[in-house]
Amino acid sequence: ENTEGMYIAKEEEYTEDGAIARRIITRKAERRIIDYAFQYAKNNNKSKVTGVHKANVLKVTDGLFKEILYEVAKDYEGEIEVEDFYVDATAMYLITRPESFEVIVTTNLFGDILSDEGAGLVGGLGMIPSGNIGEDGALFEPVHGSAPDIAGQGIANPMAMLLSACMMLNYLEEYEAEESLNDAILAVLEEGETLTPDLGGNASTSKVAEAIINALN
Known part of the structure; x- marks a missing residue:
């Protein structure tokens, strides 16, 4: 609440x-x-x-x-x-x-x-989406903050942000788009080769995003 x-x-x-x-x-x-x-x-x-x-x-x-x-x-x-x-x-x-x-x-x-x-x-704050859902609207965002300790290094995990987008798509009843994005994220996780350091990998934020885009396509 x-x-x-x-x-x-x-x-x-x-x-x-x-x-x-x-x-x-x-x-x-x-x-x-x-x-x-x-x-x-x-x-x-x-x-x-x-x-x-x-x-x-x-x-x-x-x-x-x-x-x-x-x-x-x-x-x-x-x-x-x-x-x-x-x-x-x-x-x-x-x-x-x-x-x-x-x-x-x-x-x-x-x-x-x-x-x-x-x-x-389940992997830390870089994996967790959130939604603030009210009676007349909603806002979706990653649980984590701005992570100043890794600012400018290009290693932040983008999955929490993208999973927040999945929650938003569900709220908007765009179920096909939600499933496609969620499946792409899951595919990259299961492959395990393009992950940011918080998940034990050495990939950059942009490389992980690129891998998810490729999985979408």
Whole structure:
């Protein structure tokens, strides 16, 4: 959920020795993202949604999140299974049994941390696309930042950007174009000969892009 939680930037120093941050959780926003998670599972042939929270400590805000999770789950009973875990347990399970997850829904801070952990399982941030999807529009971008440590070296992995384009094409219902681009990226990965250093190769950004273009053609 990308509009509230800990990332609303409501922080203040109340003395020179302390500060406070506010965490906002609303029924409207959580119902919206949780329902989206179940719809995503249904539309993509997934059988389970996992809600992630810390309701044992954050009893009011994450208690509300968990309550809404099971309210929404009733609308998909018999179609989509639901489960919930604490965020710290989820962090461990992503390492020890990642195959047990299909769709994870959570609040902003927890999702930010877990998504980067998940990236580490599949090649790093250079492989991970993202989408900010609202009711009236969407924005797609790689998860990673500007990578100043490798700026100007021509070795950034372009796959996260191209996979973000795949997500955008899916959102626009350009399914044939999405499949073609996704298959081209997969072909280059499976061949394993034209990869950037983050994936163990020595190819440049432009060489990887060129290989994907050739696979498209």
